[in-house]
Amino acid sequence: MSRSQLVAEHLPLLRRYARALTGNQASGDAYVGAMLEALLQDPSLLDERHGARVGLFRLFTQIWNSVSINDKSEIPSAASPSERRLSNITPLPRQAFLLLSLEGFSEEEVAFILDKEIVETRKLADTAGREMAAEIATDVLIIEDETFIAMDLESLVKNLGHNVIGVARTHTDAVALAKNRKPGLILADIQLADGSSGLDAVNELLKTFEVPVVFITAYPERFLTGERPEPAFLISKPFQPAMVSAVASQALFFQRNSKNRAPKVA
Known part of the structure; x- marks a missing residue:
């Protein structure tokens, strides 16, 4: 496989990581x-001492850490107390957390990347x-048609x-549940079960209120092309508890501070 093919193979998941780290599609894709x-x-x-994927994430990290915009002083003055406490988690710990929990790298690989x-x-x-799990708690709406997955998610978010x-x-x-009690996530x-789309429901x-959203799919690469407005926060099926914790916490923090809180998918 050529160098360009290797890079192309790993780009979708690098885009996912970049978006989770920065908080939105445009910024994440710009760093990539x-x-x-x-x-x-x-x-x-x-x-490529640890493989092409690890090498790409290492190079991305070097680019990310070299840009001053990632300084926590960029947090808006109007941010809530919980958001300000979360901002004290510097980019480096958040990178380690996401690389382990979202991307599934080993500790040795993360150490090399960082x-x-x-x-x-x-x-x-x-x-x-x-700190991320403890600082932000909210009301959560789960949109999931598979019973056991829904039960797992319910247990996970309660434990958080x-x-x-x-x-x-x-x-x-x-739509009915959200209108009765607006969720915070x-x-x-x-x-979904009736053939409808969770994207359409969200x-x-x-259209009526702002809320951070994390989408769950068995095919995340279909929504990580950068060719159109796409979800910034994606969880791959099957997922691990740490992945839910990582992405939900990132979504809550960054979406609350984003002007374009939830990019819509056409």
Whole structure:
């Protein structure tokens, strides 16, 4: 497989990570674009000692950490107390947390990506995970047609300190539940029991109020092309508890501070 093919193979998940780290599609894709430009200018920047995917994430991290916009001083002055406490979790611990929990890298791989010792990497991730889960709690609406997955999600978000206001299996159920009690976070499957779309249900709800949304799909690569407005926050099926914690916490924090809180999918 050629170098360009290797890069193309891993780009969708790198886009997912970049969007989760930055909080939106446009910013995340811009950082990925900057990484690709650097790689085109100097192919030797890709360190493949731990494989091409790890090398790409390492190069992306070097680009991300070199830009001053990631400083926590960028948090708006109007941010809530919980958001300000969360902003104290510096980019480095959040990177370690997301690389382990969202992307599933080993501790050794994360240490290489961040250019840190394994012990330090573990401490960074543990700190970020505890603080992110503890600082933001809200009412959650789950839109999921598979019973056992819905039960797992309900248990997970409750263990994170959130309150589940209901589980919807269809577009109609989702709209009805949200109108009765507006959620502070939505976890939404994309294909629902009656053949309707979780994307359509969420977009209908977003016409009346703003809420951060995390989409759940077995095919995340279909929504990580950068070719149109897409969800910024995606969980892949099957998912791990730490993945739900990581993405939900990131969505809550960044979506609350975003002018374009939930990009709609056409």
